[in-house]
Amino acid sequence: DQQVKQNSPSLSVQEGRISILNCDYTNSMFDYFLWYKKYPAEGPTFLISISSIKDKNEDGRFTVFLNKSAKHLSLHIVPSQPGDSAVYFCAASGLGGGATNKLIFGTGTLLAVQP
């Protein structure tokens, strides 16, 4: 079963506009949520995370919103830039017990920012 879901395989936005990437999860035991960015033939790179005790975290152009009641989080990128074009993965952790930090990933959303 897919515990972390990204239902939009792709998203295209114009440069300067807002990009909104969505993620849903099924297990209320998750306590950290992260977004990673991945270019082809490279490993994922960390963007931003949020603890389950918060509902918003902001870092520059990137903001993550968490709605625990809906088991939903979103990543907002404002303004979008062509260099943001990549695959974005949503990930969650907290099921391992102790402090494994094991991440469970969604299937990713390919963002294309058009100049």
Place this chain on the structure above:
Amino acid sequence: DTGVSQDPRHKITKRGQNVTFRCDPISEHNRLYWYRQTLGQGPEFLTYFQNEAQLEKSRLLSDRFSAERPKGSFSTLEIQRTEQGDSAMYLCASSPPGERESSTGELFFGEGSRLTVL
């Protein structure tokens, strides 16, 4: 470069051969993870080490797969009798010790080792 290092970056092998991948984590990180990523999917957890102890293994890690971290530093992932279904990107990640409450939950990933089984 002080990031996570993986070797080789690319490996092409014939079905039935054995392959081994190496991962060198960030030096002060005591936690090490192996993931596998196939086309169109997100990274899937394979196994986790804390220091030299392998503390968790996924059901994805069949008997043909073995991972070691003998001295708590670098790790190896060996696949025996490779099958075409093993073709994937194998990702290694590490994270530092410390309480979860003081961390971002971030794992630091390497560039990955791409395996192609013919």
